[in-house]
Amino acid sequence: MGKETGGTERCDNVHPLVRIIAGRLILGLFSLLAVSVIIFAALEMLPGDFARSILGQSATPEAVAAIRHDLGLDRPAVIRYVEWLSGVLQGDFGTSLSGRGVEGGRSVAGLVLPRLGNTFLLALLAVAIAFPIAFLLGLTAAMNRGRRIDRLINSVALAFVAMPEFLIGYLLIYWLAVRAGLLPPLASVGPDTPPGERLMRMILPAVTLSLTVAAHILRMTRASLSELFERPWMEALQLKGIPMAIAVRRHALPNAAGTIANIFAFNIAWLITGVVVTERVFVYPGIGQLMVDAVASRDVPVVQACALIFATVYIGLNLLADIIAVASNPRLLHPR
Amino acid sequence: MTERTHIRPAGAGRASPVQVAAATVMWLYVLAALLAPLIAPYGEAEIVGEAFAPWSAQHWLGTDQLGRDFLSRLLYGLRNSLMLAVTTTLLSFLVGGLAGLLAATGGRVTDTVLSRLVDVVMALPALIFALMLLTVFGTGGVQLVLVIGLLDATRVFRIARALAMREAAMDYVEAARLRGESLVRIMIVEILPNVKAPLLAEMGMRFSFVFLTVATLSFLGLGLQPPAADLGSMVRENATLITYGDFTPLIPAALIALLAMAVNFLIDGWLEEEVAPHEG
DSSP, X not given: OOGGGOGGGTTTTSOHHHHHHHHHHHHHHHHHHHHHHHHHHHHHTOSSOHHHHHHOTTOOHHHHHHHHHHHTTTSOHHHHHHHHHHHHHTTOOOBOSTTTTTSSOOBHXXXXXXXXXXXXXXXXXXXXXXXXXXXXXXXXXXXXXXXXXXXXXHHHHHHHHHSOHHHHHHHHIIIIIIISOOSOSOOOOOTTSOHHHHHHHHHHHHHHHHHHHHHHHHHHHXXXXXXXXXXXXXXXXXXXXXXXXXXIIIIIGGGOHHHHHHHHHHTHHHHHHHHHXXXXXXXXOSHHHHHHHHHHTTOHHHHHHHHHHHHHHHHHHHHHHHHHHHHTOHHHHSOO | OOOOOOOOOOOTTOOOHHHHHHHHHHHHHHHHHHHHHHHOSSOSSOBOSSTTOOOOSSSTTOBOTTSBBHHHHHHHHHHHHHHHHHHHHHHHHXXXXXXXXXXXXXXXXXXXXXXXXXXXXXXSOHHHHHHHHHHHHOSSHHHHHHHHHHHHHHHHHHHHHHHHHHHHTSHHHHHHHHHTOOHHHIIIIIIHHHHHHHHHHHHHHHHHHHHHHHHHHHHTTOSSOTTSOOHHHHHHHHTHHHHTXXXXXXXXXXXXXXXXXXXXXXXXXXXXXXXXXXXX
């Protein structure tokens, strides 16, 4: 019975964890929808017409009207949004504006999709390098708070945080590729690049990206773990005579899963920024590079598609971290 | 970015050697930026020789991809980049700070509207949002300042609002309200002086972030219009030299990092020594 306890008893057959996660998923879906509206609306504000910018200033009014009609710009924004979104859900991101008029423009999906895999591979590689290193160094710093090793680690991280990605990237190119000749300086991979060669070319961009991201993760790990280590129950363990290493491994870290998931979530924005710059430095064919080119040429459909992809990844990974944080809360795993 | 959980009893008021060095670096930058037109040997866009000339007595750092004096461009670039970052930071604090104070004091409806607006902007990574807005408004210095300034204002808003909320709940604000002071007066005369110190520390952090963002967008080719020089675009324009083993294009990049580093170390030390004990 126990109706008075409320909350958890309302639908007994569903584990509270499932309900919370379902709630988060729905919320995530809503924010994704909201973001798609922002992306569409922001790029609809484009002053002047793309029709005119495609045809040039000397275009006749009839030609401009024809292109406007062709692009659907003469119809209400709400209808165009719904059409755009339903197209996106079916994998159709519209037609790129560049090269339009010559052969009718290229499909945005055709431009974006091959590059998407490249970008994911680069980001994944960078995270795989950055996260363990940053976490271990952050942990070391937090366990030795205030000592020389902590100050050293923190200073190095602080220095790396201040370095723009392109400085790190070009420094690595200068030292490792040009001076030492160990690795290829650019990462221009194509569909027929052999896997071994591809990996060789990806080492420098992946290291560049992981260095910046690692510095940010490290600083946050250090801050939140040392806060954790100063909790009263950690002090109690130390007073009991339990060595710090064991107290951290057995007691503190199992409690830190949610914190670590949040640190990861906080740094996704750095990862995305880093991807855009790193791809530029190494001429790596990913969507960051594509998006920057599209911004420079004001190719709105491509910018929309790239922004939506980055936003989806951003919201999706934040959601994942959120769910991990919720799921690792023992109070929810063992409901009374 | 927010990392100020630690309270450490340190020798308050005594500047460490690192902080002295950082402050010196900052003053040198300000000096170089102010005096750039006087000390630069050539003009900002003046073509003085052939492209990519090596270092020489006439051109200490050689020439760039169009045959302009690299050192002169570096000095003007420093001046332009610094000016962009300072203007952007001031804009973001003016907008974000006032909006934050207003949200904390102006009643629930104002707060809800402003907070939701900020949530919307923060639902996307700042760089992606900036790229979208630059597509809409085109590239250029003014656009860059407006876009980054307004995006960054959302971060300032959050902090200013949180700080001011704490103050707004205090008796002296209530007393001011009962005295019939106007909203503007409560915001500026009553609350602002009490949240100034943490806001200034945040300003340093934001400046360093804005400076890097401006440099990054310039590097991506979305900054000042040519022929104006800025540190980020100088790296991009001359990057080919690096593959020939010439590190000259790394100098503007290193100058960006050095200033950001100086600001970070200065603020980091200040936060651990000055601000933290008062919060404890």
